[in-house]
Each structure stands twice: as structure tokens, then as C-alpha cells.
Amino acid sequence: MAAAQAVSSARRHFRSLELVLGLLLTASMGLAVLFSGFLFPDGGESMDLMARLTPPFQDLAHPLGTDPLGRDVLARVIVGGRISLTVGVLSVMGAVVVGTIVGLVAGYYRGIAEILLMRFADIQLALPFILLAIMFLAILGTGVDKIIFFMVVAQWVQYARLVRGSVLALRDREFILSARAIGVGNGRIIFTHILPNVLGPIVILMTLNVANNILLESSLTFLGLGVDPLIPSWGGMLADGRTYLQTAWWVSVFPGLAIILTVLGLNLLGDWLRDLLDPTGQTSR
Amino acid sequence: MSDTANRRSQDQALLSVRSLSVEFGTGNGAFKAVRDVSFDVRPGRTLAVVGESGSGKSVTSLAIMRLTDYTGGRITGGQVLFRPDGGEAIDLVKASDSRLREIRGNDIAMIFQEPMTSLNPVFTIGNQISETLILHQGLNGRDARLRAKELLQKVRLPDADKLLDRYPHQLSGGMRQRVMIAMALACNPKLLIADEPTTALDVTIQAQILNIIRDLQQEMGTAVIFITHDMGVVAEMADDVVVMWKGEKVEQAPVRDIFAAPQHPYTRALLSAVPRLGSLTGQPLPKRTPVMVMDGGVAKAVGDTHEQNTADYTKPILQVDKLTTRFDVGKTFFGRVTHRVHAVEAVSFDIYPGETLALVGESGSGKSTIGRTLQQLVEPTGGTVRFDGRDMAAMSQGERRRLRQEIQYIFQDPFASLDPRHTVGYSIAEPIIVHGLINDRKERERRVHELLEQVGLQPQHARRYPHEFSGGQRQRICIARALASNPKLVIADESVSALDVSIQAQIVNLLMELQERKRLSYLFITHDMAVVEKVSHRVAVMYLGQIVELGSRQAIFENPQHSYTRKLLSAVPIADPQRERAKTRIEGEIPSPVRPVGQEPAIHRMREVEPGHWVAIESDPLRGAA
Numbered sequence: 001m002a003a004a005q006a007v008s009s010a011r012r013h014f015r016s017l018e019l020v021l022g023l024l025l026t027a028s029m030g031l032a033v034l035f036s037g038f039l040f041p042d043g044g045e046s047m048d049l050m051a052r053l054t055p056p057f058q059d060l061a062h063p064l065g066t067d068p069l070g071r072d073v074l075a076r077v078i079v080g081g082r083i084s085l086t087v088g089v090l091s092v093m094g095a096v097v098v099g100t101i102v103g104l105v106a107g108y109y110r111g112i113a114e115i116l117l118m119r120f121a122d123i124q125l126a127l128p129f130i131l132l133a134i135m136f137l138a139i140l141g142t143g144v145d146k147i148i149f150f151m152v153v154a155q156w157v158q159y160a161r162l163v164r165g166s167v168l169a170l171r172d173r174e175f176i177l178s179a180r181a182i183g184v185g186n187g188r189i190i191f192t193h194i195l196p197n198v199l200g201p202i203v204i205l206m207t208l209n210v211a212n213n214i215l216l217e218s219s220l221t222f223l224g225l226g227v228d229p230l231i232p233s234w235g236g237m238l239a240d241g242r243t244y245l246q247t248a249w250w251v252s253v254f255p256g257l258a259i260i261l262t263v264l265g266l267n268l269l270g271d272w273l274r275d276l277l278d279p280t281g282q283t284s285r
Numbered sequence: 286m287s288d289t290a291n292r293r294s295q296d297q298a299l300l301s302v303r304s305l306s307v308e309f310g311t312g313n314g315a316f317k318a319v320r321d322v323s324f325d326v327r328p329g330r331t332l333a334v335v336g337e338s339g340s341g342k343s344v345t346s347l348a349i350m351r352l353t354d355y356t357g358g359r360i361t362g363g364q365v366l367f368r369p370d371g372g373e374a375i376d377l378v379k380a381s382d383s384r385l386r387e388i389r390g391n392d393i394a395m396i397f398q399e400p401m402t403s404l405n406p407v408f409t410i411g412n413q414i415s416e417t418l419i420l421h422q423g424l425n426g427r428d429a430r431l432r433a434k435e436l437l438q439k440v441r442l443p444d445a446d447k448l449l450d451r452y453p454h455q456l457s458g459g460m461r462q463r464v465m466i467a468m469a470l471a472c473n474p475k476l477l478i479a480d481e482p483t484t485a486l487d488v489t490i491q492a493q494i495l496n497i498i499r500d501l502q503q504e505m506g507t508a509v510i511f512i513t514h515d516m517g518v519v520a521e522m523a524d525d526v527v528v529m530w531k532g533e534k535v536e537q538a539p540v541r542d543i544f545a546a547p548q549h550p551y552t553r554a555l556l557s558a559v560p561r562l563g564s565l566t567g568q569p570l571p572k573r574t575p576v577m578v579m580d581g582g583v584a585k586a587v588g589d590t591h592e593q594n595t596a597d598y599t600k601p602i603l604q605v606d607k608l609t610t611r612f613d614v615g616k617t618f619f620g621r622v623t624h625r626v627h628a629v630e631a632v633s634f635d636i637y638p639g640e641t642l643a644l645v646g647e648s649g650s651g652k653s654t655i656g657r658t659l660q661q662l663v664e665p666t667g668g669t670v671r672f673d674g675r676d677m678a679a680m681s682q683g684e685r686r687r688l689r690q691e692i693q694y695i696f697q698d699p700f701a702s703l704d705p706r707h708t709v710g711y712s713i714a715e716p717i718i719v720h721g722l723i724n725d726r727k728e729r730e731r732r733v734h735e736l737l738e739q740v741g742l743q744p745q746h747a748r749r750y751p752h753e754f755s756g757g758q759r760q761r762i763c764i765a766r767a768l769a770s771n772p773k774l775v776i777a778d779e780s781v782s783a784l785d786v787s788i789q790a791q792i793v794n795l796l797m798e799l800q801e802r803k804r805l806s807y808l809f810i811t812h813d814m815a816v817v818e819k820v821s822h823r824v825a826v827m828y829l830g831q832i833v834e835l836g837s838r839q840a841i842f843e844n845p846q847h848s849y850t851r852k853l854l855s856a857v858p859i860a861d862p863q864r865e866r867a868k869t870r871i872e873g874e875i876p877s878p879v880r881p882v883g884q885e886p887a888i889h890r891m892r893e894v895e896p897g898h899w900v901a902i903e904s905d906p907l908r909g910a911a
Binding site: 173174175177178179180181182183184185188192193196197277278279 | 660662686689690693694696697698701702703704705706707715716719720750752763766770
């Protein structure tokens with residue numbers, strides 16, 4: 001149909017713009033963070049108390065200004081990305097893998113596996129998040145790996161429930177039945193027929209959670225449960241700059257901007273990925 | 286025609302559609318769904334709008350109510366003149382939104398195809414009918430409820446009082462459609478638009494609904510626009526017919542003329558594709574006949590006449606003996622089963638190589654469950670199934686897997702039975718891969734291309750996705766997929782029911798041609814008696830999980846013995862307006878196969894009335910069928 005074609009070609013055009021922008025944002029963030037040790041060997045730690053709270057765009061040595069301790073904001077934003085991106089991306093990936101597998105198994109096989117897994121998930125959801133966090137980190141101690149592990153434990157349930165719901169809707173669809181009628185085994189049905197059909201919503205939830213977890217890391221750090229507060233991270237910088245918002249906006253605005261751009265980039269990539277996975281191009285937006 | 290004469294001729298019409306055009310989308314890609322369509326609807330008469338999917342018939346009906354505004358459509362030209370009181374005409378295309386809201390549901394009412402989805406599941410039936418009455422007629426709650434009860438009685442729903450407090454999911458499809466009609470008629474509309482109102486219903490229920498619409502129309506003097514693809518329904522219902530094709534009106538005439546002397550080639554093609562009950566009377570074998578297909582602007586005959594003499598009655602390929610399948614439903618708090626669906630009860634039949642056995646029956650008769658049990662999608666509760674002499678229950682895992690290669694299944698809905706995320710080529714290759722038939726990639730690709738060609742598609746289609754194909758093409762893909770593993774038996778579960786008639790006729794021919802070429806056996810599961818007559822060698826009629834009559838096609842159609850078989854045959858709408866409209870009124874719902882535990886249904890005893898023609902003895906009363 002001509003109408004559908006025109007619409008889809010317009011979409012494709014827009015899509016490729018999204019892809020380029022998304023790639024550009026994520027790649028530049030990723031590269032800057034990856035080479036941060038090389039760019040700023042001091043790790044953004046060196047203080048210059050004489051130049052404290054320099055506004056941005058005034059001193060070439062501190063293009064984005066300095067914080068109350070005279071540390072360079074640009075350096076700290078880039079170095080801070082190390083913790084923030086590691087925590088944000090790895091925690092989400094871990095939760096997706098665990099949650100998706102649990103959701104697929106529970107939704108597809110039903111029965112006792114579903115009852116056990118989903119009730120366990122419900123129990124976990126019933127525990128207040130902060131309580132869980134304190135309990136967890138009190139036992140395990142603090143550190144980047146512990147934080148990531150904690151976030152995976154705290155968040156896999158979201159993915160498990162989402163995936164299980166989609167699988168329940170899918171498993172009675174005729175194309176699954178027809179695959180079974182042909183003689184396709186369970187494993188193959190799950191991975192080639194069900195998984196590709198549930199990825200769309202997972203991708204959306206993933207991109208949302210990356211931003212969430214970057215901020216979450218700073219809350220945990222603020223509570224003394226996260227990483228060493230001296231190591232810069234975006235969330236931590238936001239928290240530090242809060243008291244100076246009236247007098248020195250740049251201390252918190254630039255790390256905030258870094259989070260926004262990263263999340264925007266990931267969202268664009270996520271949308272593109274979702275459309276790539278759906279050949280009908282009919283996913284509702 | 287002079288202006289005054291023009292006006293006079295329009296005076297009689299309740300609704301005049303003039304040069305109506307509807308577009309979807311914008312700019313270069315705008316798709317003209319309806320082009321320059323004009324027709325009149327006279328008070329108290331029925332106009333049928335017929336056409337296949339994509340012909341624009343539904344869009345036309347939506348445009349009359351300006352409901353296209355809500356579906357992304359745009360009326361780009363024309364007028365829809367409506368005269369509710371025979372007085373001043375209102376142009377609905379230009380009417381204000383508030384004026385339209387007054388007209389919708391009040392002067393013009395609409396019934397949709399899916400009674401399941403057009404009722405709101407969270408409100409009671411009573412609430413939903415009352416809503417219209419309170420809104421449009423200003424009745425208070427109590428009066429509205431009384432009137433709602435009256436309306437339910439009008440559409441012959443028993444127990445109207447109790448029904449008012451029921452929810453839609455507690456009603457059967459036929460009952461829901463009657464509720465929809467009751468709602469539509471709530472405000473005594475001048476015009477009723479019925480968009481495929483019986484397509485989703487069983488034939489006996491369809492016959493009831495058509496009767497109700499006809500009776501109410503006479504009683505209330507409502508004009509009806511009846512949108513349908515079923516020429517049988519047209520012949521039974523319509524006074525006048527508009528035939529639509531590719532968004533344009535190609536023909537308009539009184540119903541008798543359309544059937545007796547169709548003018549446009551498309552109308553002729555459409556009529557030739559309609560399966561007609563009784564067209565093979567006196568012939569022992571099923572028969573392929575050419576189909577008229579539109580090619581450019583001309584109808585062209587495709588295919589040849591060929592007797593389907595393929596069956597070999599020496600040794601059956603499939604023997605089903607006393608097959609029983611039940612499902613547990615309803616459990617007590619402690620997990621004890623209280624009710625069971627007795628889907629299939631002690632059913633026995635054989636299928637021979639190269640034979641087509643049709644399983645006919647209405648919803649709940651258990652015909653699909655039999656197919657699914659044979660395909661091992663459902664576990665049987667009892668009975669034996671032998672394939673090629675081997676007992677299915679005694680088979681090893683590996684043998685059972687192999688059985689899925691030898692028996693294949695084609696589903697009803699070609700839109701739902703292909704995974705939207707995989708290419709068509711992948712879907713067709715899948716059975717070859719999972720059964721390890723061809724391991725070489727190139728070889729496999731060649732086989733896929735060959736299969737696509739066998740079902741009348743192009744090899745390059747393998748790289749496309751299901752959504753790029755039409756319904757008929759998709760069903761061809763499903764057939765190619767079923768044939769990929771070289772099966773001996775193909776179970777076709779309502780495989781042609783969802784298709785347009787001309788496509789249906791082509792797919793039926795394709796199936797028959799493949800049967801002859803590959804000596805396939807078919808278990809043809811359907812509710813459509815006219816198609817059964819065309820394709821099957823033998824027919825089994827099912828009712829409430831049991832076979833009530835089994836015999837050769839000729840025996841069943843020309844000498845039906847069981848009362849249910851006769852009822853089923855008489856309910857089929859006949860595509861011949863000359864024929865007397867059925868006087869006998871079919872009443873009653875199809876009873877439910879759900880029974881409390883411990884209450885087993887009686888198994889019919891069968892008697893042989895002539896060689897190979899078995900009938901259930903009816904002194905076993907047909908429980909609940911009255």
C-alpha cells in the first residue's frame with residue numbers, strides 16, 4: 001500500500017537520524033570515560049583552593065569551572081562517568097539477564113516453577129528498598145561490585161514480571177502452537193520464537209533503568225552504603241553541588257547534563273533497537 | 286436529470302450517499318480507501334454492501350457515521366444526506382460534532398462484527414443498555430432498566446431479568462450479538478448499520494440472528510445497511526445490493542438481478558467463487574472447478590475441472606478408536622476438580638491414504654480438539670490412535686517426534702500462525718531444520734524455493750516477513766510450511782474459513798491439487814458445509830463431542846439421517862434469492878460441553894443405514910438441543 005510505504009519511509013529516515021544521534025552521544029560519552037585515566041591522570045582529585053568555585057568559561061585551565069574545593073569540574077565529570085556508567089550499565093544488564101531467564105521459565109513452563117519463582121519475587125518486592133539496601137550492604141560491605149550486585153538483586157523482579165506477562169500472552173498465540181505442531185522443541189521455541197517477541201518492552205525498561213541506577217548509586221553513596229565518597233561519580237557530584245545551587249550552579253548542572261545526555265543517547269539507541277527487532281514496524285510509540 | 290427531478294428522486298431516500306471519497310494517510314502516500322461511491326437507502330429496506338477485504342465496504346459504513354474521524358481517515362469529498370423525518374436533509378459530512386453525537390446511536394445505530402469486543406467487559410448487560418437510553422432518551426435509571434428488559438425480550442433472549450445483571454463474558458457469542466442488537470435498537474433508530482454481524486457466529490446461530498434482524502426490521506420499519514462478504518447472507522437478507530471492489534462501487538441492482546444477471550466482471554467472479562450447497566448433487570467424488578480471478582479489469586478462469594479420485598481404501602493411514610479428550614475446569618479451594626469439559630467423547634473414525642475426511646460441527650463440538658489431540662498438542666484422556674498401524678500411546682519419544690513430521694497442521698488464522706519476527710523463508714525451513722531433514726544450507730534454501738513455487742508464490746518471497754503478505758498469500762505460506770516435512774496427513778483446522786471467497790476457492794483448489802500430486806490425506810475441520818461438499822470424500826458430523834453421523838459425502842448431503850445434520854444443512858444461507866426464505870425457525874443455543882465431575886454424557890450408539898453410512902440412534906435424545 002502506498003500510504004504505508006510513505007509513512008514507513010518517513011519513519012526510516014527519522015529512525016536513521018535517531019540512530020546517528022544516539023550512537024554519537026553514547027559513543028562520545030563512552031570514549032571520554034574510557035580514556036579518562038589518560039586524559040586526567042590525577043583522577044580529578046587535585047585541589048586548587050585558590051581557584052575554588054571558579055565559574056565556567058572563564059579560566060582555560062578549568063573550562064567548566066571548579067567546585068568548592070577547587071577541583072576541576074570537567075575532569076570530575078569525565079572521571080565520574082567511570083563509576084556511574086559502570087554501575088548504570090552493568091547493573092541493568094545483570095538484572096535483564098536474570099529477570100528474563102526467570103520470566104521465560106516461569107511464563108513458559110508454568111506449574112511449580114512459576115509458583116516458586118514468582119512468589120519469591122513477590123516477597124522480595126514486599127521488602128522496603130532501603131531496608132533491603134542496608135541489610136545487603138551491611139552484610140556484603142561496600143564497593144562498586146557490591147552495589148552492582150545489589151542492584152541486580154533488587155531489580156531483576158521488574159524484568160521477570162514484565163517478561164512473564166508477555167510470555168503468558170504469547171504462549172497461547174497460534175504461531176507458538178504452530179511451531180509446536182511442527183515439532184519444534186521447547187528450548188528452540190523459547191529462544192527463537194518467544195524471546196524476540198518480548199524484547200521490545202525489555203529494551204524500553206532497560207533504558208529507563210540505566211538513568212535510574214546512575215542516580216541510585218549516588219543515593220546509596222550518600223547513605224554511606226555505596227562507593228568511597230571521595231571517588232567522583234555523577235550522582236555524588238549532584239549531591240555535593242546541591243548546597244551551592246544558588247551560588248555556583250555549575251557544580252551540579254554539568255554532571256546532571258552528563259546524565260541527561262547519556263540517557264538520551266541510550267534511549268535513542270533503545271528505540272532504534274526495538275524497531276530493528278520488530279520487522280512489522282508497528283510497535284506503538 | 287434536472288435539479289427538481291433529482292430532488293424528487295432523493296426525497297424517498299432515508300440516506301443518500303453522494304460521491305463519497307475517503308482517504309487514509311496524507312501527502313503522496315495517501316491511500317484512497319473509498320472513491321466516488323454513491324447509493325441510496327430507502328426507509329424500511331435492506332441494502333447489502335458486498336465486497337472482499339480491502340474493498341472499502343467497512344470504511345464506507347464508518348464514513349456514514351463519520352467514525353472514520355477516529356480511525357485516521359479523512360472524508361475528502363461527497364455528501365452523506367440523512368433525512369431522519371423525511372424533511373430537511375442533514376449532510377453528515379459537514380454536520381457539527383455535537384449534532385453527530387445526537388444522531389449516532391439515536392437515529393443511526395451500528396452493530397459490529399465482534400460481539401466479544403464491542404461490549405465493555407466491566408459493566409453488566411443491563412448497565413450498558415441503560416446507558417444509551419439514559420443518554421439519548423433522558424430516561425431515569427428504573428425506566429431504563431425496564432425498557433432494557435423489554436429490548437432483551439424483543440431479541441428473544443430468554444430470562445431477560447437475570448441477563449440484565451450478567452457480564453458479557455458470561456454470555457455466548459450469539460447471545461452477545463443479540464445484546465448488541467438490543468442496544469442498537471434501543472432508541473428506535475431509523476437506520477441500522479450492521480457490519481458483518483454474523484461472520485463470527487456459528488451457522489445455526491447466524492440463522493437465528495438473521496431472523497431476528499429481519500423480524501425487527503419489519504416490526505420497527507428500520508432501514509438496514511448490511512455489510513457482508515457472504516453472498517448467501519446477501520441472498521437471504523437484502524432488497525438491494527451494492528458491490529464494491531477496490532474502493533469503488535462496481536455494480537448496484539436489486540438482489541434478484543445481481544444473482545440472475547451480474548453485469549460487472551468482478552460481480553461475476555465473486556459469484557462464481559461462492560461455494561454453493563448442492564452444487565455437486567449426484568456426484569460421488571469431490572471435484573476441483575475453475576475459479577474466476579480478476580486480472581486487470583477482466584475476470585479470468587483459473588484451474589480446470591478435475592475429479593478428485595485420489596482415495597485408496599485398502600488400508601487406513603490413521604485409525605482413531607474411542608478417542609476421548611477432557612479438560613479439567615473449576616477447582617475447589619483444595620484443588621479438587623469439580624467440572625470437566627467433555628470436548629471429545631469416544632470418537633472413532635479412519636482416514637485412508639489420499640482421502641479427505643471432513644469433520645463438521647459448530648463451536649464446542651470438539652472438532653478442533655480432535656485435530657489437536659492427533660497433533661499431540663493436547664493429551665487424550667482415553668482411546669487409541671494408530672498411525673500407519675502403530676499405536677501412538679505405545680510410541681517412544683523419538684517416534685512421537687517423527688509423527689509430528691508425518692502429520693502436519695494448518696491453522697485457521699494465517700495472520701496469527703506465522704511468527705512476525707522471522708522471515709517467511711525461515712518459517713518454512715523450520716520443520717526441515719528441527720527434523721534434521723536437510724542439513725546443507727544451500728540445499729535447504731532450494732527446497733524452500735521449491736515449496737514456495739508449489740503453493741503458487743515466488744522464490745524471492747522467502748526473504749520477506751509475514752506482514753508483507755495478504756491473507757491468502759499467508760495461508761499459502763502456511764501450507765508450504767506444512768508440506769516442508771513431507772507429511773502423509775495434513776490436518777486443516779478451519780484453514781480456509783477466514784479467507785475471502787475468491788481466495789478461499791483458490792486455496793481449496795490448491796489443497797486438492799496437492800492432494801492429487803502427493804497423495805496426501807486431509808482431516809478437514811470446518812463449520813462451512815458448502816466447502817465440505819466441494820472437498821471431502823467422507824464427512825463426519827460432530828455434536829457435543831460425539832460423531833452423530835458419518836458417511837460418504839454424497840450420503841450426508843443427499844440423504845442426511847440425523848436431525849442435527851439436517852438442522853446444520855438447513856441453517857446454511859443459500860446464495861439464491863429466488864429460493865423461499867427458510868420458514869422453519871431454528872431456536873436454542875448450542876449446549877455447553879462442561880459437566881460436573883461424575884456426570885458422564887451417554888455415548889450414542891450408531892447404526893448403519895447403508896454401507897459406510899453411520900448414524901447415531903436418536904432415541905438417545907439429543908440432550909439440550911431442543
